[in-house]
Amino acid sequence: MxxxxxxxxxxxxxxxxxxxxxxxxxxxxxxxxxxxxxxxQRFCNVCRNPPGGGFRDLANPGKRFTLPNGRTFTCGFMKQSMRDVRVDNTAAPGERHMCATAQYIVDRYCNCYGTPMAPIASEFIDPNPACRLCGLPRLDNRRVPRVNYNKLTDTGRYGRLNCRGLEMALAQGVFPASACSQLRQRSANHCCNFSRL
Known part of the structure; x- marks a missing residue:
């Protein structure tokens, strides 16, 4: 500037x-x-530096916003507080994280002008998305039936778990995305279907 x-x-x-x-x-x-x-490139740009070059800066430094924790800031304060935060090889531990947090807040509450960029949220990929244990069409139930809650299933690499606990852990994204199909294959029939008499 x-x-x-x-x-x-x-x-x-x-x-x-x-x-x-x-x-x-x-x-x-x-x-x-x-x-x-x-x-x-050495210091934090709260409006993010576009890949391949370009320039971005705050369009509304005087705009006030309130975070979910109740604290109120201005967009200009976010820029000022990050002006000496390093993001290069000499950055102290935590500086890059601090910059990324400020960039997320500015992206959400403020406006930047210059080289257009997609919102940060569009770049986010959840490494552990929710997975439905009983989400396959060939199963008796769409959820683990109550009678199977405490039934133990051998998940293979994750050990033996009760069916309800496995269903909840998958739904909350506790396991990596790559494990969803493996866990369904090993445990869905056992947990989601009624026992055959």
């Missing part, structure tokens, strides 16, 4: 300079913009 204001001022005054002075001024502006670009 600082270098942008300087370059605007210098560009405006360049109309009164000679051609050699204009060339020197353009070189100086190029150096300033290069320095400000590398600076943006």
């Amino acid at each position: 600082f270098s942008t204001n300087i370059s605007t001022t210098l560009s405006f005054n360049a109309t009164v300079l000679g051609s050699k002075q204009r060339i020197l001024l353009l070189v100086a502006l190029l150096l300033l913009s290069t320095f400000s670009g590398s600076s943006a």
Whole structure:
């Protein structure tokens, strides 16, 4: 932001300079913009740096918002509080996480201008999505029947679990996505169907 204001001022005054002075001024502006670009990579940009280059900055620094915990902030405060937080190789432990948290908050409550980017939420992939143990069409029930709650099932790599506990753990995303089909294959018939007489 600082270098942008300087370059605007210098560009405006360049109309009164000679051609050699204009060339020197353009070189100086190029150096300033290069320095400000590398600076943006070293420190946290709450509006996120677009992949492949570009520029983004706050459009509404005065906007106030309240977080779910009841604390109220402005978008400008979020930017100011992150201006010296490093995200490069010299970042202290926790600085990148702090920056990512601020970026998420700004993405949700503030507006940024510049190179368009998709919202952070669209980039999120849940590594442990919910999985329905009894979600297969060939089963008797869509949920573990009460009579099977305490029935033990051998899940293989996760050991022996009671059917209700396994159903709840899968529904809450306790297991990785890759385990869903394996656990269904091993335990769904045993847990979701009534015992045959």
